[in-house]
Amino acid sequence: MISGQVAILTNGSPYNLTDPTTILDFFISPGDYYLSWIIGSYFRIIRIISVIFSLFSTPIYVTILTFHYEVVPEDLLESLISSRAHVPFPPVWEAIILEITIELLREAGARLPTKIGQTFGIVGGIVIGQATVKAALTICWALF
Structure with missing residues (x-):
């Protein structure tokens, strides 16, 4: 592949594996390559912020309501x-x-x-x- 990864394809399967990969590779969409690099990077940053928010919003809500009323x-x-x-x-x-x-x-x-x-x-x-x-x-x- 062009990004230095190896693709593993299996006969009869619509899926493939790429290796080596990092966590940031999961935030890249194929549509990002058709946009300018500034807009593509902006969308990736929005995806990363959204995942962080979805991971931490519920625990923060529970923590504030259970232990830290002084934050409200x-x-x-x-x-x-x-x-x-x-x-x-x-x-x-x-x-x-x-x-x-x-x-x-x-x-x-x-x-x-x-x-x-x-x-x-x-x-x-x-x-x-x-x-x-x-x-x-x-x-x-x-x-x-």
Whole structure:
């Protein structure tokens, strides 16, 4: 290959392996090569920031609600405490339930045809999110 990698192809399989690879190679899209290097690099940086945010947003949320209330501004602290009083689950279980629900919606949307899957994902997320907040199974994450 042109980037110094070796491709391993298997007969009858649509997949291939490339070696050696680094973690940054997983953030490169083939479409990046058709753009200028500035725009392609910008999109790669956005992908990396998005992965870091998705990895750390839930643990930070659980940590703040469980151990570090002093990080929350005083204006929001009163509404946060009053809304947490009605939630029967600890923040860890709340986050796990929300993560599983979001993952189930994503998988269901990916298995449906394109237009229906996108609509199902958006509407399902809104309906289930609103239902969990109204049922006091979780607090609204929009407080932050």
